[in-house]
Amino acid sequence: MNSPFPAPSFTKSCDTSTTNDICLANAQLVLADQVLTGSITIEQGVITDIVEGDVVPNGAVDCAGDLVLPGLVELHTDNVERHMEPRPKVDWPHLPALLAHDAELASTGITTVFDAMRVGSIYSSQKGQYVEYARTLANELLTARAEGLFKISHFLHLRAEICSETLLEELATFSVDDRVGIVSLMDHTPGQRQFRDLTALKTYVAKKRGMNDAEFAEHVENQINLQKRYGAKHEVGAVSEAKRLGAVLASHDDTTGEHVATSAKNGVGFAEFPTTVEAAEAC
Known part of the structure; x- marks a missing residue:
């Protein structure tokens, strides 16, 4: 207030x-x-x-x-996804998930949240594929907001997965009427940024998706190939889409000074989670 x-x-x-x-x-x-x-x-x-x-x-x-004290503002949270899928392969009804998410944040002193939703899906791989969900969830969230069902203020944060197949098509379904506050550039290609350490990546995906060694190797190869095919195009396109939507552009997991320089060139407004001292100092 x-x-x-x-x-x-x-x-x-x-x-x-x-x-x-x-x-x-x-x-x-x-x-x-x-x-x-x-x-x-x-x-x-x-x-x-x-x-x-x-x-x-x-x-x-x-x-x-x-x-x-003044209410806290949460810029990036995957909490709503946790409520949508409380256990692997459990698709919880979205409205109860949104309401539980809202109440949980309110109880911690957060009064404004930018709900992070992944845009960019992968359909070519059979194991651990990303399926499109952001537009549908955004519609449900915006309807609940218009009906006054939330305790706190909700805005959209689109997590643009550079290493995907459908990023630009999914971004195109959003408009300025959706009041997207943030678009963050995500590049989860194995071997760099958050996942420079493949051992850490293997532990993460094996636990989340139940991959064996052969499946993990295939996953890494597929992700690297996707980045080669779409990376440059998706980065340029996501930057352009953020401008069209009137959203603040954010970087994610900057690891090197070069990453930070690229973020600055793209017009990034803030950096989420630089992963090294080098990147933090450059930011």
């Missing part, structure tokens, strides 16, 4: 015993420029007063020193 006051007034009491307003007292208030013990009064969703001190007026909620 935004306060109309530039600084604590330290003048009024926050007696809400005869109103429907809210007063949170004896709290650690996280303000723009300081943290202080005090009370905060909220009237019809707007902060109207801040008073310093540990007094708990009549009708106020005694926070007993707990923090009161």
Whole structure:
């Protein structure tokens, strides 16, 4: 919530015993420029007063020193996918999954979320293939949002899988009316970025998809071939689509200074999860 006051007034009491307003007292208030013990009064969703001190007026909620701070903003979470598929090969009904996801985030102090959805699927491989789902899920999420079913604010974050077969076709199904906030460039080609260590990749996919050694080797070869066929085209196309949608462009798993330079050239607005000190310093 935004306060109309530039600084604590330290003048009024926050007696809400005869109103429907809210007063949170004896709290650690996280303000723009300081943290202080005090009370905060909220009237019809707007902060109207801040008073310093540990007094708990009549009708106020005694926070007993707990923090009161602005709602957190989650830029990238795969949490909704976890609720959609709580166990391998279990496709949970999407609306209950979305509502559980929403409630879970609200309980942690997150009040705005950019829900990450993968765009870019793989149909040529028979094992561990990526199947398209983002457009359908986005429709369900936007409908639930329009009906006021969520506790917090939801926006779209499209995870553009460069190493896929259908990225540009899937991105084309979205429009500015969807209010896509973020498009992040993902390149999970084995042997670089997040998966420079093939041992770590093997552990990850074997656990998630149940691959044996031969299947894993085939998976690696297929991913590398996809990157060779589509990588450059998909990167250029995803950057263009982000501009069309009015979304902020994000990089993902920058590992080298060269990765960061490429991200900057593409007009990336922020970097998600640089994986090395070199990349972090370059960012």
